[in-house]
Amino acid sequence: MSSPTPDVPASESREARTRQMLGMKGADIKEASIWKIRLQLMKPITWIPLMWGVLCGAASSGEFTWSIENVLRSLLCMLMSGPLLTGYTQTINDYYDREIDAINEPYRPIPSGAIPLNQVIAQIWILLLGGIGVAAILDITAGHTDFIMTKLALGGSLVAYIYSAPPLKLKQNGWLGNYALGASYIALPWWAGHALYGHLNWTVVVVTLIYSFAGLGIAVVNDFKSVEGDRELGLQSLPVIFGVQKAALISATAIDVFQIGIAVYLVTVGQQLLASLIVLLVIPQITFQDMYFLRDPLKNDVKYQASAQPFLVIGMLVAGIAMGHAGI
Template sequence: MSDSQSSNSNQTPTNPAQTDSRSAKARQMLGMKGAASGETSIWKIRLQLMKPITWIPLIWGVVCGAASSGNFTWNLENVMIAAACMLLSGPLMTGYTQTLNDFYDREIDAINEPYRPIPSGAISIPQVVTQIFVLLLGGLAIAYSLDLWAGHEFPTMTILTLGGALIAYIYSAPPLKLKQNGWLGNYALGSSYIALPWWAGQALFGKLDATIMILTLFYSMAGLGIAIVNDFKSVEGDRQLGLKSLPVMFGVGTAAWICVCAIDVFQAGIAAYLISIHQNLYAVILLLLVIPQITFQDMYFLRNPLENDVKYQASAQPFLVLGMLVAALALGNAGV
């Protein structure tokens, strides 16, 4: 027998079922669509409730805020403080938001995502409530500590944290439950993912003023588009429970176009502002980063938003978040 034949005979064939199982477990830990159920470790279940995949934009937002402040310098102290702010924005406050959302969405999750920890019975309601309060109090403690470090006379970080917690509550909980309205809910989500962590990074290393707040709220309209993408996975459950998500109100096709227009137009608007403050190179780079997003919108999302939502986000969102950093660096360079 030849060496190549021997080598081939010793190779272990790939088992598609094992591959699918590993993928489902990974999705479970990250809190993604298509996860497996049946996890028994309470700590893994708690982590699943916190949806680690959703922490990344918030952590990135802190980076953008630090960059736009124009005052961040690379030393150990600043890196540690930035890391603490990322812990605040990502695992703690986003974890709080996601756990709170799962708590109030347990009925609709039983339809759309029955593998989630609460509808599957993997964790009890008292355990979920405890987790919500622990994450919130931990976030407030770190926010107050960051205010002390920054020497804030006004507790900016603490107020931002309380504001974010309030938005998370009225987004998920009755009677307001903003997520029942496709426009208000998605903008609340988009601004929480872009503006709030950006403000935190800006306030920590510089001055949070009206200009930065308005610009990031404008940028959050692109975040509204990203938030709409998440509505497509739950369109059937939303329709059954009477939730007015954009895919339910306008239909899947029209909602997909609203989504991509919001993402592209408002990024272009930020580029136009950068040109107005003579940051032309940054504006060109930002516009160049929009082009692959449009390409992936055409390739995946607009053709079948129900099937390709995850594939589209994985392909296009890296360019959007890179564009955020480009805009932040431009603002820092311009001293805005």
């Protein structure tokens, strides 16, 4: 490993390298390894929510049992949802965002010239085909005659494409783009986990799409790091449309209100205890919103996410367990 430059403390250099590997904001460092650069394009930090969503869906199916076969199938589904298809999503997003990244995050692999565009395109196709292939394997091993996993993989991949690519490029619209992102992080992996073990029905689809409005709020948090470039290139993110403070309030409101809405729904299906637990998990999120996010969204976005999101994702699993108990 190369030593840090003289004007960069070792601790800061290590932190920058970690951020680079995870695809996080603030990764202002050069890395020579092409495989580390490829990994940076795939943003491993973003895989975790989708892998967790698979668990939530498995729980909501009410059919998951602890066996070696089911654990292996879950891990394969997480591989599909996380490294492969989320990796595809992040890579194609970086490909189409290379101009705006040159303004907001010039150290990213593509605008910095660390990886040629033809290699980026090859990576996009490998991840996409790999994800669809794993989905087909899951269908075959689960005995799905309707190939529901493959359909979900294809549908999710299409959403990822139209989110990033012209002419639709949903991310240009703050509302549509952030909802598409929220649904991709909550509803899609949830459906995959549920369909792997049970029957994906319209109730589960609708409830998780409503839950995805909380994901919209989370997606807005990610817009603050790029507000300067968005404004310069005419992208209508919510911080650009409403201003930083109002957008932060919209984000926090969506996150809190729709989680509480899911809790109310769970009360109506007889899951009062688990619904109460979800409400309790919202309280620390509100606290961290007041402590960090609403006071300075631009400075504290990462700190807020690290503090508050664990409570949100735990609440998702609680909701999945409750839905499974209710036989939804």
